[in-house]
Amino acid sequence: MFHHSFWYTSKEGEEFENQDGIEVGVFPKHNDDMRLEVAWTVLPFILIIYLTYISWAPLDAVWTSADGGNHGYECGLSESSNNQIDLDTGIITSECYHILEITGKQWVWSFNCNPNEDSWTGDTVPDRGFELGTNLCDVGTIAIEGYGMQPLLSLKAGETYLAVMQSEDVTHSPWVQILGVKEDVLPSHQTTLWLPMHDVSESMILCTEYCGDAHSLMSAGLSVHN
């Protein structure tokens, strides 16, 4: 574009040359080249198909099935996910996963490591018959600079979690910044979010679906430990 805008500048100043004999009231001569036009229709199209293709794998990984997908089935008592990261694609696979519950309401996140079947209105969480140990999943509070006291979710590195989520009032969306994922939390139905925790980290969960007054302060801490 830069090349064209300088190379093809009018050399004659105000006395501009009229390349295609443009005249008022006359539809100008066609200036086209079918081969060129088809070329820059087809080439981007192929590029798009390629881009879609390479975006497909992460799509499958992010919404893998909870029944024998990348993360297997729910862990039994004292089973561990032992999740592995494929360094080429960044995709994490695990042997099994743990279920925890995230609830959004104006303007606080709450976490529940042992979701109770009765707390759900529509979909139910299968009762696994035992409780997760506090080293696997724990809920506390933490003071975050600027945000004040906020809930803290402590998880274990190397373990994979499936968050089942619902809202008590309006739409919210937890942004798990360390994983770069988010999913809306709705009052009408349950949504899920995979949290494959591979590395030790300390980060924040923000709310990224506008939910009213204190939307910007609705946050939580996320600590992943060994």
Next chain:
Amino acid sequence: MNIGKIHARSIVVMSILFMALAFSPLVSSFPTGISGVKDSGCNCHGATTSDIVVPTIIGLPSIYNYSESYEVTVAFTGGPSTIGNINLGGFHLWASEGELSTLDATVQQFNPSEVGHTEVGNDQTTWTLMWTAPASDKNIEFILHTNSVNGNAGGGAGSSGDEWNRISVKVSAPIEVLEQANPYVVLSTLIVISAILLAITVTYIFYRTNPDSFNWETFEPWIVEWLTSTDHKKVGTLYFLAGMFFLGIGGIMALMIRIQLSVPGNDFLTQDQYNQFFTLHGTTMIFLAAMPLINGFANWMVPLQIGAPDLALPRINAMSFWLQPVGALLIFTGVFSGTGADTGWTGYAPYIVSETAHVGTTMWVAGQLMLVASSTLTGVNFLTTIAVMRAPGMGWMQMPLFTWSILVANLMLFLSIPAFGVGLVQVYLDRVIGTAFYDASAGGDPLLWSHLFWYFGHPEVYVVIVPAFGVISEVIATSARRSVFGYRSMVYAMAGIGVVSFIVYGHHMFTSGMSPTLRFVTMLTTMLVAVPTGIKIFNWLKTMHRGSLVYRTHTLWALGFLITFTLGGISGMFFPSMAMDLHFHESYFVVAHFHYVLVGGTVFGFFSAIYYWFPKMTGKMLDERLGVLHFLTAFISYNGVFWPMHRLGVWGMARRHHTYFISTEEAMGSLPIEAAGWNMFISVSAFLFFFSNFILIANMIKSVIRGQKAPADPWGGWSFEWMTSSPPPTPSFGHFHDGVWSDLPTLKDANEDHIANEPSAVVKWFQSLMVLDDENEEASH
């Protein structure tokens, strides 16, 4: 009664109604309602203040110490209160900060910032209480009301004859705090100032057009003609003025948002105010600035380009315009009462129907409904005009590209906006009469709103960008002194964007829990948008190839458009790729992307259109030197505003958050320390960008007053608008005589023998069908 008087009266009635609409909410609803005695006074003891009562307040320091408690004595003298009355008087004290508490039974605490006398304390003229100073630096105001009573309340005469008065005392902080402006007051003041400036400019232009007859007798018919005109050019100018005015208002709101975000943890705007400001910034910019600007140029140029005398339905056209200011007033009612819509321009359910959303949201919905009506009527009008009023010789494939873009845009709008209208009616009913379309607990589905909104919302963003494509096609071709490369592929690309726009809206809802299969489909369709857009960009470049580019201001803006729009397009390609969208959704990266396409695309396109068509519209040339200055300052500062936002988004700055915090340690806190510097940089650039656009305004005013006279075809374009004089006559083409239009222009075609004019196989087949039908019909007679 003559028609002029009727017009004049309807104008007066209309203006009174407008003023009533604007001011009545100001009178009846103070922010959070009229909050008792502090604002309204002791009106149970008389209607107004009285000078004979002298309230005093003793014990307050002039400068307080942090968290220290002060014993405060309030008292009064004067008035009808005399010893021996059944009651002597009462008081009410309000403090803006700190905490008021009681010392004895004569005083009661209503809340930490309000105290008053009790039943026991009714027979006194002095009271003591406690005030605890806050732990931080604040400017503190106390408002004391005292009433002096004559004690006849027990005798059945009520409070008649009582008198009251008020004083206000200020206490300063240990470290001086600068008085902070109320953002509402700033916004309202700036809106009123803008309106006054607009009125002065209009009056001044009227004065300059004919300095000798500057009086009401000539002004009245002039202004009445403007306000009641159905001429497409006058309505177009009105649209244009409204669009520019609201572009300014939306800009002011953007600046206030940027002031708030310039430093971390700022509290210039409260959360509540910030939420309203970004809601109204979005609504204003899309519906009240971009759409009217587009309609302004469409009104002006479409009839001129197709050689029509006016639009097909001129009265409907005027009505479409006048629905907009009414809608705007409804949308803004909330701001002036302090409880404007706080839902974001997307107004997601169920928040929009929940009790936590502001009352002003109802008015916002009502105003949006007006705009829906306006856009629907505009759609009908332009589709009809373009379909039936093209000049002889102008087939569909000979229409200028700007007209094509308006056709495509209006078709999209016309097919998509009913969904939005339906959603708005549902929300309105939910909010007003308690239906449960979006109430999840009653079986409503909040996701329905997202579907209805984005079914409209995504075509809508193309509605505002496609006309800019049309402008750029015209400008680049004319400036390069070439006919546009690949006219037909340009048309098909625009039509393609129009079709694809309806099947991509799911990408706004990637995080809403939709099915992974649909996510994949939407990912593919969204990526497909890049194909027709790419065709257009390549075609523009090829148009310049072997042309002889004449550098004018509109050429510069068109080239600027190519840069920014391509960058915006590339950042747009990140979103359909799902894994990236999960991080970027609702982050500042999104903000950067859509400002790159909406400002760098639509607004730059229309700046180009202003410089391109202004001579045609006013008959005066714009100043090229000021134009180039405007381009340079605006283009540089614009990139300064929006480019760093990409980085902020990647770092994790969320959109629609009223503030952010930076963290020095790696561990906790959402943004690195550099984020503060970049935010300040963005805010400063935003101010520069805002003020650089005043160069354009100054240029326009200067040119209208003493610009060079413009020739009919200053740039050497081919379409019909360059055939008429500058400014064009009314009606724009032809003469109306005995119910028939005559002297309409005829389009000639420079490529009679070009392959494009040969009918394709499909067309031949179709034509053969038509002929057959005719023959059959004739045979049957």
